[in-house]
Amino acid sequence: MTTATHSPQQLRRPTRPGVFGQVRNEVLFVRWQQDGDRQARDELVHRFLPLARKLARRYSGAREPFDDLLQVASLGLVKAIDRFDLGRGTAFSSFAVPTILGELKRYFRDLGWAVHVPRGAQERAVKVEDAQQQLSARTNRAPTVPELAEYLEFSIEDVLDALETARAHHASSLDAPYDDGEGESGTMVESFGDHDPSLQSADERVTIGVAARQLPAREREVLALRFVHDMTQTQIADHIGVSQMQVSRILRRAISHLSEIAEG
16 A cells, blocks of 8 residues: 655645635536526525625614615625626635625615715715714714815815715604604604694685686675785775775675575
């Protein structure tokens, strides 16, 4: 039986960490890209999901739920797996990181905004939000506007505009708790709106409008001048060339006619 011999250099040479895993990854990519083996693709997703989770956590200080961010990062991971060119000889992680981050940034630019905001304003707002998180972590306090401007090399006006724009980045849930500061609490939706008195009189206004069209022209004109244009009886008298007493009689007669028509 032949016994294998090794040189002292070979015996001392350490095994490269992660080599087996790298080879295994390459095998999985071959199975997926050449054979269409979806099980290999699923295993690649499972292997690199911690990377997607780590990148999603970079944005966990934002108001977007982490589960949503992880879902977006996972979508970026799947796209990276599908687009990766094994023949280029680069590590998959080097290709996946910018792909996943690009998907997260696209999410914040497009889907994370409560209202439409121009792309340039979106990008500045996201940069300012990122800078706020980084400076807060570094100084343990909220950064000032001048500090943000210096850090990003923006003008103070640009930072202020970005901070204002960022308010459109997040919509509050109508079911979120609400406290008016005076002991009353509930949900946000309960704090909006109230009974509109004008709605309660809408039917009456329609009825009066229909009835007024059946009045003589002079009575319609006097009613309009009095109740629409808010003119006094004296002003109406001067406007139509009659006495104030005549205006008063016309008003009484018009209102009486309106009542009769409406009741009918």
